[in-house]
Amino acid sequence: MVLSTSGVSYDTVVFDSDGVLVEPPTRETQLGATRAAFREMGVEDVDHEHLMDIVNGVTSDRLSALCAGYDLEPAEFWAVRERHDERSQFEAFRAGDRTCYDDIDVVLELSQRCGVVSNNHHSTIEFVLSFFGLQSAFDTYYGRPKTIESLALKKPNPHYLERALAELEAENDSALYVGDRETDIVAAERAGIDSAFVRRSHCRGVELAAAPTHEIADLSEIEPLISG
Known part of the structure; x- marks a missing residue:
């Protein structure tokens, strides 16, 4: 075609x-990395829709609003989330899952x-x-x-x-x-x-x-x- x-x-x-x-990375991998970031920041109970917002192309304004709801500093949370997201991708490639x-x-x-x-x-x-x-x-x-x-x-x-x-x-x-x-x-x-x-x-x-x-x-x- x-x-x-x-x-x-x-x-x-x-x-x-x-x-x-x-x-492409699986949705489960992306969600897992985001949950891990929240856990590292001391947040265990995260609304699934908020996880989806972050995975589905979050904007800086939306990220700030989400972090405010969990009493997190946006730049600090995002640095942790990106580190977990990067790690999860490297692991998937090394394991042959991607x-x-x-x-x-x-x-x-x-x-x-x-x-x-x-x-x-x-x-x-x-x-x-x-x-x-x-x-x-x-x-x-x-x-x-x-x-x-x-x-x-x-x-x-x-x-x-x-x-x-x-x-x-x-x-x-x-x-x-x-x-x-x-x-x-x-x-x-x-x-x-x-x-x-x-x-x-x-x-x-x-x-x-x-x-x-x-x-x-x-x-x-x-x-x-x-x-x-």
């Missing part, structure tokens, strides 16, 4: 990480300039590239720092995508961002570049309000797509 504009070719390709290069997708070899063979831009921690992207031996495939990578301030810079904000494109010296009309969420499509649109939506099993039935430039079933369709 490829929906594309004929004749288009790209010399720069930027990939999301979770859900595109590697399997891995890279089988079609990752396609990316390793691309001749285009490539990068990674993710809403995950920068340190986690660094770990992923090292753990799976992918460093040579990418000329740059960006995740976010483990700070409250970084929440406002997550996609669909194109901040880190634009930084990667600048570092790759990409021209907007020949750059492509590959993602698995609507926020990826919107970020690419705001950055002024084309997008490819990968319909992995976890997002196969997702209906999109924003239209990607291309839709692909997996990364095996990347090479003919970007070659025009």
